[in-house]
Amino acid sequence: MDKIIVSIITTTYNSAQTIAQTIQSVLDQSYKEIDYWIIDGRSQDNTVSIAQQFLPAFNGRMHILSEPDRGLYDAMNKGISHCTGDVIGILNSDDFFTSNDVIERMVNAFDDDIDAVYGDIHFVKNKNLNKCVRYYSGRIFRPSLVKYGFIAPHPSFYIRKAVIEKYGAYDIRYKISADFELIARLCYKHRIRTRYLHLDFVTMRIGGASTKNYQARLLGTEEDLMACKRLGIKTNRYKIFLKYAIKISESILIRH
Numbered sequence: 001m002d003k004i005i006v007s008i009i010t011t012t013y014n015s016a017q018t019i020a021q022t023i024q025s026v027l028d029q030s031y032k033e034i035d036y037w038i039i040d041g042r043s044q045d046n047t048v049s050i051a052q053q054f055l056p057a058f059n060g061r062m063h064i065l066s067e068p069d070r071g072l073y074d075a076m077n078k079g080i081s082h083c084t085g086d087v088i089g090i091l092n093s094d095d096f097f098t099s100n101d102v103i104e105r106m107v108n109a110f111d112d113d114i115d116a117v118y119g120d121i122h123f124v125k126n127k128n129l130n131k132c133v134r135y136y137s138g139r140i141f142r143p144s145l146v147k148y149g150f151i152a153p154h155p156s157f158y159i160r161k162a163v164i165e166k167y168g169a170y171d172i173r174y175k176i177s178a179d180f181e182l183i184a185r186l187c188y189k190h191r192i193r194t195r196y197l198h199l200d201f202v203t204m205r206i207g208g209a210s211t212k213n214y215q216a217r218l219l220g221t222e223e224d225l226m227a228c229k230r231l232g233i234k235t236n237r238y239k240i241f242l243k244y245a246i247k248i249s250e251s252i253l254i255r256h
Contacts, residue, residue: 001016001186002255003033003138004033004086004087004107004110005033005034005035005084005085005087006031006033006034006035006085006086006087006088006089006103006106006107007034007035007036007037007079007080007083007084007085007088007089007161008026008034008035008036008076008088008089008090008091008103009037009039009076009080009083009088009089009090009091009155010022010023010026010036010037010038010039010090010091010092010093011039011040011041011042011072011075011079011090011092011093012038012039012040012041012047012048012093013040013041013042013043013093014044014045014047015043015045015051015093015094015212016043016045016046016047017094018093018205019038019047019050019051019093020050020054021096021174022093022094022095022096023036023038023051023054023062024054024092024096025091025096025097026091026097027054027057027058028097028100029097029100029101029102029103029104030100030101030103030104031103031104031107032061033107034061034085034103035061035063035083035084035085036058036061036062036063037062037063037064037065037079037082037083037183038062038063038064038065038069039065039067039069039075039076039078039079039082040064040066041066041067041068041069041075042066042067042068043066044050047093048064048066051064052064056185057178058127063082065078065079065082065215068086070172071147071172071175072178073171073172073174073178073179074170074172075169075179076090076095076169076170077169077170077172079102079231080164080169083161085161086160086162087107087110087153087158087159087160087212088159088160088161088163088164089156089157089158089159090154090156090157091155091156091157091202092202092203092204093206094204095155095202095204095205096202096203097201097202097203098122098200098201098203099200100204102199102201102202105169105180105197105199106119106158106197106199106201106206109195109197110195113162113193114193114194114195115163115186115193115194116152116157116158116159116160116186116187116191116192116195117157117161117194117195117196117197118138118141118152118153118156118158118164118194118195118196118197119138119156119196119197119198119199119200119201120135120136120137120138120153120156120198120199120200121135121136121153121200121201121202121203121204122134122135122136122200122202122203122204123135123136123203123204123205123206123210124203124204124205124206125205125206126206127207129189129205130233131193133206134206135200136153138152138153138156138196139155139196139198141177141196143184143187143188143191144188145203146183146184146187146188146228146233146235147228147233147235148235148239148240148242149180149221149224149235149239149240149241149242150198150242151179151180151183151184152183152187152194153201153202154179154180154183155202155204156199156201156202157183159186159192161190163186163192167184167185167186167190168185170182171227174223174226174227175190175219176216176219176220176223176224177220177223177224177226179225180220180223180224180227181223181227181231184215184227184228184231184233185227185231188231188233189231189232189233193205209243221240221241225237225240226238228240236255
């Protein structure tokens with residue numbers, strides 16, 4: 001089998017405080033067949049200039065596009081449209097790979113019968129990146145759990161580009177739940193072939209768009225419900241809210 005080229009997309013907007021660590025974690029990967037895209041929403045700080053400093057180290061494998069966009073998922077779609085890899089994944093601008101062999105091990109988990117590989121992620125506080133406050137494992141994910149608001153961890157989800165081209169990318173009608181809708185659509189509706197890899201892919205700082213406050217959680221729940229309805233998945237608000245019970249239990253287990 002030919003070597004798999006992996007496209008990694010990082011969307012940025014005023015990400016100067018964290019972008020260097022994100023990029024460095026890509027550069028440090030043991031697997032080098034990486035096509036890396038920074039999709040910037042015309043940042044007002046020095047995000048782009050920091051990213052540009054890494055260009056020589058990537059030897060042509062890193063690309064930067066900075067222009068206005070219609071939000072996070074529109075930026076991700078831009079990255080997908082530009083990337084040339086066989087497999088695509090998203091690395092957020094305030095996250096970083098947990099170890100230097102994540103991409104290598106992910107690629108080794110692919111074979112001709114697999115459309116996507118996913119694993120685990122963990123969350124940390126911004127002031128203490130070494131202390132895990134929540135561990136989110138993809139081990140229990142099954143397509144049937146989508147009705148409860150549960151999907152494979154999006155930052156660990158690596159999908160063949162051919163599958164995205166066949167079934168579509170992120171639906172930008174969703175402000176928070178386009179990643180939920182995408183994975184639900186691919187795994188539940190289209191039953192793509194996936195493989196779980198017992199590996200901590202990504203270290204994430206808490207406070208992302210879907211969890212930063214109560215209003216964001218409410219909007220996320222409503223968008224999850226809307227996505228399920230459009231995909232023909234029977235559920236209700238109470239079932240969707242179960243995912244927050246899972247999140248709380250994950251945090252409690254870490255503390256104890």
